[in-house]
Amino acid sequence: MDPRETDEPREREKASGPHSLHRRRKRLSISIRPMEIDDLAQVFHLGERLFTAEDVPNLYRTWDEHEVVDLFHSDPELCLVAEEGERIVGFAMGTTVTKSRSAWKYGHLVWLGVDPEYQGTGVAEKLFHALLELMLEDGVRILIVDTEADNYAAIKFFRKMGFSHPQEHIYLAMNLDNLRQRLGARKTLSKEMAKRHS
Ligand SMILES: CC(C)(COP(=O)(O)OP(=O)(O)OC[C@H]1O[C@@H](n2cnc3c(N)ncnc32)[C@H](O)[C@@H]1OP(=O)(O)O)[C@@H](O)C(=O)NCCC(=O)NCCS
Numbered sequence: 690m691d692p693r694e695t696d697e698p699r700e701r702e703k704a705s706g707p708h709s710l711h712r713r714r715k716r717l718s719i720s721i722r723p724m725e726i727d728d729l730a731q732v733f734h735l736g737e738r739l740f741t742a743e744d745v746p747n748l749y750r751t752w753d754e755h756e757v758v759d760l761f762h763s764d765p766e767l768c769l770v771a772e773e774g775e776r777i778v779g780f781a782m783g784t785t786v787t788k789s790r791s792a793w794k795y796g797h798l799v800w801l802g803v804d805p806e807y808q809g810t811g812v813a814e815k816l817f818h819a820l821l822e823l824m825l826e827d828g829v830r831i832l833i834v835d836t837e838a839d840n841y842a843a844i845k846f847f848r849k850m851g852f853s854h855p856q857e858h859i860y861l862a863m864n865l866d867n868l869r870q871r872l873g874a875r876k877t878l879s880k881e882m883a884k885r886h887s
Pocket of ligand 1: 739740799800801802803804807808809810811812813814815835836840841842843845846847849
């Protein structure tokens with residue numbers, strides 16, 4: 690499916706009735722601020738609703754308490770929340786990577802999420818621009834994001850924010866459990882043989 694197809698319902702929603710997204714966008718007063726330790730529970734629970742294994746699977750990262758706490762601990766200055774009143778309605782969590790023998794500093798926007806009730810009202814755009822500013826101040830030269838190939842909303846969003854050149858990566862998997870079992874069986878066998886011959 691072409692990512693552009695996802696525009697249709699959104700455009701229809703925008704154009705329709707008194708509760709259109711445009712009107713809501715104007716009414717909402719969203720502020721972006723640095724994430725604080727007391728926000729972690731709310732952010733975690735919002736992420737739990739957004740990053741279910743089926744909807745937004747990520748092979749090498751999982752949305753769990755450790756992920757949230759670890760990122761907040763390692764890069765607190767790159768963790769932001771979007772707030773309407775007291776309610777956290779979105780978040781962005783990033784990190785930076787410097788490769789050895791390279792002058793390039795990479796920024797990675799690891800998690801970006803917006804409460805479904807607030808999606809389509811420009812919250813992610815605000816979060817992204819605030820994070821971008823921080824990455825620029827931090828000397829980042831290349832900013833990367835990754836998402837599933839069928840997460841059309843996210844792909845459309847990232848394209849609109851200026852990301853280009855999607856690189857295709859293929860993940861290959863080897864089941865080490867099977868290998869472990871085979872090796873374990875071999876070890877038990879060789880121990881057994883050693884006992885018999887001693
Ligand atoms: C992707 C996501 C963060 C976008 O948040 P959002 O607040 O709804 O995005 P915005 O309202 O700021 O949208 C900005 C632009 O992105 C594009 N966009 C965002 N959502 C879209 C959708 N569902 N369909 C088509 N385009 C979309 C549009 O171009 C939009 O501009 P427009 O409103 O002028 O058309 C949100 O859908 C989300 O939380 N998804 C689940 C988590 C996720 O997949 N995160 C990304 C990977 S970590």
